[in-house]
Amino acid sequence: MPETGRPTNGSNAGGVRVGVYVCHCGTNIAGTVDVRAVSEYAAGLPGVVVSRDYKYMCSDPGQALIQHDIQELALNRIVVASCSPLLHEPTFRRALDRAGLNPFLLQVVNIREQVSWVHLDKQAATAKANDLVRAAVRRVFLHKPLQRRRVPINPNVLVVGGGITGIHAALTLAEAGKHVYLVEREPTIGGHMAMFDKTFPTLDCAACILTPKMTAVGSHPGITLWTYSEVVKVAGYVGNYRVQVKRKPRYIIEDLCLGCQECVTACVYKEGKTPDEFNLGLSKRKPVYLPFPQAVPQKVVIDPETCIEFKSKKCKKTCVEACGDRQAIDFTQKETLEEIEVGTIILATGFKTFDAGRNPYYGYGRYPNVYTSLEVERLINAAGPTGGELLLRDGKRPQAVGIVHCVGSRDANTNRWCSKVCCMYSLKLAHLIKERTGAEVYNFYIDMRTPGKGYEEFYDRLLDEGVHFVRGRVAEVTDWAAHPSEKGKLVIRAEDTLAAFVRRIPVDMVVLSVGLEPQLDAQAVRRIFNISCSSEGWFLERHPKLAPVRTFTEGVYIAGACQGPKDIPDSVAHAGAAAAEALALIDAQFVELEPYTAFIFEDACSGCKSCIPLCPYQAISFAEEKKKATINEVLCKGCGTCVAGCPSSSIQQNFFEDEEIFEEIEGVLAYA
Amino acid sequence: MKCAYYPGCSLRGTGKAYEESLLAVFRSLGIEVQELDDWNCCGATTYLSVDELTSYALAARNLALAERERMDIIAPCAACYLVLNKTQHYIRDYPDIKTVVSRALATVGLEYHDRVRVRHPLDVFLNDVGLKAIAAKVVRPLKGLKVAPYYGCQIVRPYATFDDQRNPTSMDQLLEACGATVVPYPLKTRCCGGSQKGTLPEIGLHLIRYLIAEAQKNGADTIATVCPLCQFNLECFQKEAGSQRHPLSIPVLYFTQLMALALGAPAATIGLRRSLVPVEPLLAAKEIAYA
Amino acid sequence: MELKRTVKFEADRDPEFARWISHTVGGERIRHCLQCGLCSASCPLSLYMDYTPRRLMHLSREGFKEEVLSSSSIWLCTACYACMVACPKKINITHLMYALKERAIEERFYPKRFPIPVMAQQFCRMVRGSGRITESWLILRVFLRTAIWRLLSMSGLGWKLFRAGRMPARRDKIQRQHEIVAMLDSVAATRKELAL
């Protein structure tokens, strides 16, 4: 046993014996806070039996030190001054538990994230650490042994979003024998990946690798697939969520529709009139349609906005006729609400692409031959509107194509972040465009970012293919010809920073490599699931490195591009990680909840009922026979709002009792 | 095996001392050489910039002449060594070049089948004779003589055939075997400017200045070179490259002159008197007897 | 102040030049250039260059022929091969410099009385005439055609070298000079035939 233990004033206040442990955290704390002085100071506080400082309290020897002291010195309260309690409170609580002390007789003082890392003045930092330790010692006096609540885990899982991330997560869980509800907003699953032609860097066709997974989702007995549906409400808590799903009417009885599309052929519209969402408006669809040939489920949809029957009620309904005996078409279908119970939730709601119109100087929407990269994905897709031929709006083949990187990325005027996938998909498009049209292809980039397996090699291959790489951000795209060779062309103006002069490059087609953004309704969605967003609007993970798919809400996981820009391999890996986290929870069969619930001193309760409306979980009710409020512990989530609102102080919260907080307040303010 | 000695044009002019001392070392070490019959200019770096195809043909004539005699070539001049090596590589790598060269050789009744090795004296001394054998033959150890070994560019670049490309040490080892002290010389493979001193004098002088100043700073008594052009640049323009505040003066010798001296060759036969910077005071100061 | 248009139009580019450079001997890998600048940083002459080797590689593969061939850099290159050995993409930069020099001489992209091409031409002429180079004669010829005054300033050095026996007055010559001439003519003929 190390002999750094300091003599204390030895006063034994009511049998309370406190041990104080000050962590150096290498130099993380010790570099700014005089840990020895803090430990010495703590040794002089009333009730402190032992006070030590140690290099790494969280290490095994550090924990053993506490355990040893508890047993040898009969300690019954522990204060650890170290990193944030959000990091190692569980570690130290386990240490107490192992030593036979109730884990809640511990108070952790945050002297790293909120002291040593944020202050430069060593003296002030040490004084602050002393104050915080003093408050903790005073507070821990009042701590009471508490018991965690165990709740069972419902093995069903909800996966929100049917892109490649959601698909992979759902399949992984279903294969593990769990029941999965996969909810997708669009009429089909597949997400953005279904729109792509080829995938980088291997150039395997997106449909070839995606559609088998899509059909597997559609036919898996363990997956309930609800497309054209949205989650509207989530209640409950980890392991026991109650979720309401809104199912929009597709005016087709899914169980009866075979996907034969005879109704589509028979529709009174001989030609499509509505911009096709899946092809980004580059083609037209009818009011009754299948989003794309490999859609899952293979069920058509009727769009009430454009269907004549909905407008005039006077349509000949040739579709119904074509459907015949199957009678799958139902114009009277209404929106329904389904309620399901799940134990865990995986959010895989993906991203949206940047609206290129926000950068007007690139001429998107003004010049017909300025496209977004996603549109070009559709144009070069064999199943796309042009059958895979890259043609300009006038049907001609482009002779020169400019690909503009970082549109809506790395730009303080729009989005500051790097969208991560654009370099690689731009290279892919450059390759495909050159291959299909033989055009001169110019890439305008700021930095070429190709960190991934086989990615740099792909870039090298593109270099060899003779694609031009101009390092510089494009200033503008215009149709103003400053030279005879520019007549009738779109002129891209950028500095070639490697050549160190400005270049004007006339092209026939401009591809804007748009960045990735959070979905427009990301804020609304995160509120439904009670999670946070980063300042950019991406869903916030619990820890950027060590808990990338967890959130601060237990049992709710995030996966894929809803957490930040990701390519397909990363999204799939993320999906697997989220599924594994959910499975780990399910297989544990129960989860322990913190015991921070509220309770009532019935003697003091006046029955004023003012607490009852304060509780968002309806955990407080009024017992008429006693004329007192009662709290249902199972429903209480431990926020403490009712405690603060009780006019007679007759509600208290475990671990956050009024007296405990008062001690802490007075502790930080009392002069030594 | 007898080798074909390919002196190259410079060793008949400014680099005369190189030839004299090299032959003396050959004699001392018992290496049998025979001058390549009717050798011609390799084309050097200059021909390459006017007409590279022709330059390969010119170099190939020498290769073919050696091949006919079934001998390997020893090329002491760094430029010759590189050009001959490079020609071999390009004939191997580019069928068009091979065609051009073969046809040109055929017009004068020559053939080339890539059976010749082009070697540098450093390589021959170090790997064929060996340090032990050389040390055994040293009669006049260069004790106390501090030498900066200067390899220049083309011995190790771009083809590192017998030494490390970034930090060659073959000459260091040979000189140490002769009893000399080799001083650290980080610029050992930095360019001397080649013919730049003749065409763009300021630039040539700039490069020469740093090479000499660094050798002097590191305490060298002399700089040892492997290339006639390097020797010429460093010796003949050192005065011009220096300034009043930082005068430059240091003998620049061929490594073969130092070796020949150690191996006991008569001083008169190794071209010491051809130096523009007098060598005698240095050798006297180091008590290296020579006669 | 003289103002010059610096913005480049695509019409300023010569795609044929770009094609040529990537198909010339040694230029096979130029397109792989990542523009890392290791060549420029390795080059002992880059501090005097108007375009560093890196920039020259980029301009060449993009086809900016005027800029490349009128650049001083191609003449400053001493063929020390430092760039080529360093290049992480194994681009034969030194050889490309030779190719550019050759092209620049062919298309007369150099100032009048510029000594480097003059020396190259005199060198070739001497090889054709003698089969070997006699340095003293070569230097004399070059200075006569470029800068006579420098000949005067060099005369001191020349005299010293002459006295040291390093400046032979007689021109060295091979015995079978006709072989050299025949070979040179053969190369010219084959080049024409194969359009190299």
Added chain:
Amino acid sequence: MRNRQLTRAPQPQAAFEPRIVAFFCNWCTYLAADLTGTSRMKYAPNVRVIRLMCSGRVDPQFVLDAFAQGADGVLIGGCHPGDCHYQEGNYRTLRRYHLLRRLLRQMGIEEERFRLEWISAAEADRVRNAINDMVERVRALGPLQLEPKREDREEVAV
């Protein structure tokens, strides 16, 4: 130990360092404060943070006690409206905050000494700015001058 008279006296007048007690909610502001640390942002060392699960737990008594015990300012940090981990706890905080501010004003405590900030888990810079700004403002106001009051709560046995 709780005698304010005794404890306040040694403070030298020249170098007034305000003492501020902060109540941060566990899910947003406390996290943001941790992020300030991991991002190594620097701020004034005058604030002592007390962690609560929700800003809705901040009992007005806590604030009053802090002022009574010698705090020169009190800062409450919670999730942005609509973002409360407990759905609507921060709305309760807001309501109590307005009431309490009025009460404090009547007690002669300047408004700037009592502050409520909405800081989400990602807004590390807001933690720094809020703390630095508040410290400066309170420093400008000087020490809180309160008539010493008799303890109205029972001592906890120590």
